[in-house]
Amino acid sequence: xxxxxxxxxxxxxxxxxxxxxxxxxxxxxxxxxxxxxxxxxxxxxxxxxxxxxxxxxxxxxxxxxxxxxxxxxxxxxxxxxxxxxxxxxxxxxxxxxxxxxxxxxxxxxxxxxxxxxxxxxxxxxxxxxxxxxxxxxxxxxxxxxxxxxxxxxxxxxxxxxxxxxxxxxxxxxxxxxxxxxxxxxxxxxxxxxxxxxxxxxxxxxxxxxxxxxxxxxxxxxxxxxxxxxxxxxxxxxxxxxxxxxxxxxxxxxxxxxxxxxxxxxxxxxxxxxxxxxx
Ligand code: URA
Numbered sequence: 001x002x003x004x005x006x007x008x009x010x011x012x013x014x015x016x017x018x019x020x021x022x023x024x025x026x027x028x029x030x031x032x033x034x035x036x037x038x039x040x041x042x043x044x045x046x047x048x049x050x051x052x053x054x055x056x057x058x059x060x061x062x063x064x065x066x067x068x069x070x071x072x073x074x075x076x077x078x079x080x081x082x083x084x085x086x087x088x089x090x091x092x093x094x095x096x097x098x099x100x101x102x103x104x105x106x107x108x109x110x111x112x113x114x115x116x117x118x119x120x121x122x123x124x125x126x127x128x129x130x131x132x133x134x135x136x137x138x139x140x141x142x143x144x145x146x147x148x149x150x151x152x153x154x155x156x157x158x159x160x161x162x163x164x165x166x167x168x169x170x171x172x173x174x175x176x177x178x179x180x181x182x183x184x185x186x187x188x189x190x191x192x193x194x195x196x197x198x199x200x201x202x203x204x205x206x207x208x209x210x211x212x213x214x215x216x217x218x219x220x221x222x223x224x225x226x227x228x229x230x231x232x233x234x235x236x237x238x239x240x241x242x243x244x245x246x247x248x249x250x251x252x253x254x255x256x257x258x259x260x261x262x263x264x265x266x267x268x269x270x271x272x273x274x275x276x277x278x
Contacts (some may be wrong), residue, residue, distance in 0.1 A: 010126065012036065015057060017105050018065040019124075025061050033102040037059050042234050052126045065133055071103045071124035072268050075260040076252055077120045079191040079241075083111040098260055099118065107217035109247075110141075111244075117191050118143070118229045118244030119252040121271075122260075129255055132248065138221040139274055142246040143228050144178065144186040147237035151177060155235040159218070173231070174219030186215045189257075190241040249275045 001060050016027035016036065025037075034042050037058045038050055050057055062225050073204055075097055079084070085095040085107060100106055109121040109129040132139050159175035178186055216237070218228050228238045245252055249270045255261060263271070 010053045012038065012043060012048045012050050012057070013046060015050050015052060015126070016064065019057070019075075019105065020081070031061055037061075048057060053130065065124075065127075069188070070123060070268075072121065072123040072128065072263045072271065073098065073103075073260050074247075074255065074263060075120045075122060076172070076255045076257050077112055077117055078257050079115050079117050081122065082114050083108050089150065092255060095130060096121075097258055113226060113242070114245060115191075115193070115227075116242045116244065117189070117248050117257070118242075119250065120244070121247055121250070128271060128275060132271065134275075136221060136243060137274065137276050139248045140174075140219050140221050140246070141223065141244060141248075142174070142217065142219045143242055143244050144190060145216050145218060145232055145239045145243075146169045146187070146192060146213050146229055146241040147216055147232050147239055148209065149212050149237060151216060151232075151235060151237050155237070156216070159231055160237055163231055163234050165224075165227075165234060167224060170224075170227070170231060171220075171222055173221075174217070176217050178215040178217055182217075183215045186217070186243070189245075190243050191257075192241045210240070215274065217245075 013027040013031060016030065027048055031044055031046060031048075031178075032034050034044055036043055038048070038055050049109060052065075077094055077097075080088075080092060081096070082091055082093045084093050085092050085100070094108060098106055103124055105124040106122045107124075107129065109123055110133055112118065112120055121132070132138060156175045156177065159170075162170050163173050192210070195203055195210070198206070200215050216232065217232070220227060224230075228242055232239050250263070250267060
């Protein structure tokens with residue numbers, strides 16, 4: 001399975017839109033009008049791709065870069081939304097919750113599953129996004145997971161040591177069982193699925209099972225698809241709800257569900273530091 005989606009190389013018109021040169025359509029017009037160069041050569045072909053880390057893109061001779069006037073924000077993603085800026089099937093996406101009118105070119109840094117909630121970063125700075133997701137930088141992502149029944153110490157130790165998944169062994173992870181106030185606080189933000197329909201006995205059996213759920217905190221420095229769910233499934237504790245509490249040095253804190261906030265200059269600088277930007 002692939003690592004979390006990286007954003008290079010990207011289509012030139014997308015790069016221009018993210019850099020704030022024009023809207024996506026306007027960027028296409030700039031290209032077809034012969035006003036865009038990549039490494040000094042005019043590029044009019046709409047399918048052309050560029051690598052923002054390597055290529056120099058200019059409009060009318062003026063170099064544009066993804067970091068110019070960049071905006072970075074965090075969203076408290078609710079369950080039920082896809083992590084994409086548009087969906088060909090018209091399903092709800094995180095784009096509905098972030099201010100794309102005000103900040104054209106915003107894109108999500110990494111991905112949370114449709115049913116996963118919590119901290120999702122967005123930026124107009126493609127460079128920053130790429131660096132934060134690059135496996136070389138080992139940026140820590142922290143989650144709380146509601147799991148079926150209580151994992152043993154030995155099972156959590158297997159997660160800490162690294163566990164074999166169908167796409168290879170995982171790196172050592174942080175894993176601990178939460179209890180007391182920490183577990184209560186985590187349960188308050190975890191969005192548990194609604195109990196299924198069915199007979200009274202069936203629903204009662206489901207509720208008994210749900211009452212045995214426990215909260216585990218997991219910290220990962222890699223970002224494979226469905227990784228937390230697959231790791232917990234592998235130790236015999238399927239995930240009923242998953243929530244990301246931290247991305248690198250940033251914590252979601254008490255940002256309400258569905259709300260976003262701009263990062264401060266200091267927070268952005270800290271992100272650049274963990275992402276190894278100069
Ligand atoms: N791991 C998962 O399984 N799902 C997510 O959404 C994020 C990490």
